[in-house]
Amino acid sequence: MKAPSPVGQRCVNHPERESSARCLSCGRFYCRECVTEHDGRIICAACLAKAGEGGGDRRRGLHALGTPAALIAALVLAYAAFYTAGRALIALPSAFHEGAAAASDTSTYGMHEDTPRP
Numbered sequence: 001m002k003a004p005s006p007v008g009q010r011c012v013n014h015p016e017r018e019s020s021a022r023c024l025s026c027g028r029f030y031c032r033e034c035v036t037e038h039d040g041r042i043i044c045a046a047c048l049a050k051a052g053e054g055g056g057d058r059r060r061g062l063h064a065l066g067t068p069a070a071l072i073a074a075l076v077l078a079y080a081a082f083y084t085a086g087r088a089l090i091a092l093p094s095a096f097h098e099g100a101a102a103a104s105d106t107s108t109y110g111m112h113e114d115t116p117r118p
């Protein structure tokens with residue numbers, strides 16, 4: 001069974017061959033050898049190289065996205081720990097102030113363990 005070539009186009013790289021696929025990225029026609037499937041789309045080798053670069057950027061973007069998420073999770077955990085420690089110190093406002101200053105110097109965990117007193 002012959003695959004009907006879209007508009008009787010020829011492969012950009014092989015003028016003697018009829019195109020059997022069209023690059024969905026640049027819209028040019030190519031023979032079966034010159035195209036490849038990428039993310040379920042038929043694209044040419046040139047666009048695949050570009051997509052490869054773009055994919056790298058996208059992967060970096062996803063990696064960058066993961067960092068703020070982890071940061072937010074850490075902040076939420078730190079806030080929860082600080083809030084728990086803060087509730088213990090809320091009866092002593094001046095001590096809470098000193099505790100907050102110390103917390104920035106040492107760790108919240110250490111402050112919670114030592115339970116600093118005025």
Ligand SMILES: [Zn+2]
Pocket residue numbers: 023024025026027028043044045046047048
């Ligand atoms: Zn292309």
Ligand SMILES: [Zn+2]
Pocket residue numbers: 011012013014017030031032033034
């Ligand atoms: Zn070709």
